[in-house]
Amino acid sequence: METLLLDSNTWLLVLTGAGVSAESGVPTFRGMNGLWEDQPVEQVASPEGFAKDPLRVWRFYSQRRAGAAGVSPNPGHDALVSWERHLGDRFLLATQNVDGLHSRAGSQRVVEMHGNLFKTRCSNDECQRAPFEDTTVYAAGTVPGCKDCGSLLRPHIVWFGEYLDPADLERIQNFSLRAASSGGRFVFLAAGTSGAVYPAAGMVDQVRGAGGETWLVNLDPAENSRRFEHSVQGKSGEVLPKLGR
Ligand code: BJW
Numbered sequence: 001m002e003t004l005l006l007d008s009n010t011w012l013l014v015l016t017g018a019g020v021s022a023e024s025g026v027p028t029f030r031g032m033n034g035l036w037e038d039q040p041v042e043q044v045a046s047p048e049g050f051a052k053d054p055l056r057v058w059r060f061y062s063q064r065r066a067g068a069a070g071v072s073p074n075p076g077h078d079a080l081v082s083w084e085r086h087l088g089d090r091f092l093l094a095t096q097n098v099d100g101l102h103s104r105a106g107s108q109r110v111v112e113m114h115g116n117l118f119k120t121r122c123s124n125d126e127c128q129r130a131p132f133e134d135t136t137v138y139a140a141g142t143v144p145g146c147k148d149c150g151s152l153l154r155p156h157i158v159w160f161g162e163y164l165d166p167a168d169l170e171r172i173q174n175f176s177l178r179a180a181s182s183g184g185r186f187v188f189l190a191a192g193t194s195g196a197v198y199p200a201a202g203m204v205d206q207v208r209g210a211g212g213e214t215w216l217v218n219l220d221p222a223e224n225s226r227r228f229e230h231s232v233q234g235k236s237g238e239v240l241p242k243l244g245r
Pocket of ligand 1: 022
């Protein structure tokens with residue numbers, strides 16, 4: 001197996017997806033036994049779906065909360081923690097995962113691009129109430145309301161058709177700019193993601209455009225796998241601990 005050299009010259013941007021949490025027991029989205037297999041995605045993960053049937057959306061996310069609360073980080077998460085300890089500010093982890101497992105494993109420089117399963121916010125964009133920590137598993141048939149304005153509360157998740165937080169994108173962009181202009185080696189590694197969802201799926205092209213080196217660690221070939229220079233097929237919990245040196 002190829003190995004990835006993490007020396008004092010290396011800047012590393014990591015992108016993770018659902019596959020990295022799969023070995024912890026969190027279901028992925030696409031493919032066999034994926035979450036989208038028996039859930040029409042547009043009904044549970046879009047603003048239109050929430051407007052039409054908020055009960056259904058909260059039932060879906062409450063079940064996800066209950067599932068994610070009972071799992072633990074795996075060796076793939078742990079490997080990323082050790083790489084970060086080694087590289088310090090030359091490391092950034094951008095995750096599409098909303099399960100919070102990277103932070104629970106000990107990762108600190110983390111951008112949660114698609115939000116967090118354990119945060120809730122008001123669905124009224126005019127409301128001043130900030131997103132807040134919320135581990136409640138709401139009983140089926142319950143949709144919580146905002147104590148400030150009375151509107152419905154919603155999961156703090158980026159659904160299809162919604163914009164990612166510009167501050168999160170800026171943090172990734174700034175890291176990439178610093179890495180590309182450092183005079184060092186800029187490496188991008190994506191793990192456990194199908195490369196089907198943008199803007200995350202386009203990060204590989206941006207890094208290549210900036211002269212970076214690109215790696216993919218995935219169980220099955222991702223939709224965008226041809227765009228990576230290095231590809232290692234396997235489970236992230238088995239590959240990542242052996243990959244960095
Ligand atoms: C293992 C493994 C193991 C298994 N080890 N590997 C450009 C072109 C076309 C469309 C668009 C575009 N730009 C934007 C869009 C629209 C849209 C989009 O991308 N659509 C595509 C479907 C084409 N994007 C958006 O709407 C985004 N917003 C946006 O861009 O706003 C501006 C805009 C809007 C509209 C038009 C244009 C611009 C927001 C996207 C938000 C995604 N949200 C979700 C759901 C919420 C989260 C939740 O409920 O949990 O986030 S979708 C879902 O997919 C989830 C994930 O984070 C995301 C990515 O999935 P991921 O992580 O890759 O999981 P899987 O299941 O797909 O793959 C797992 C992989 O792991 C597999 O390959 C396995 O093989 C592998 N694996 N076990 C290693 N052990």
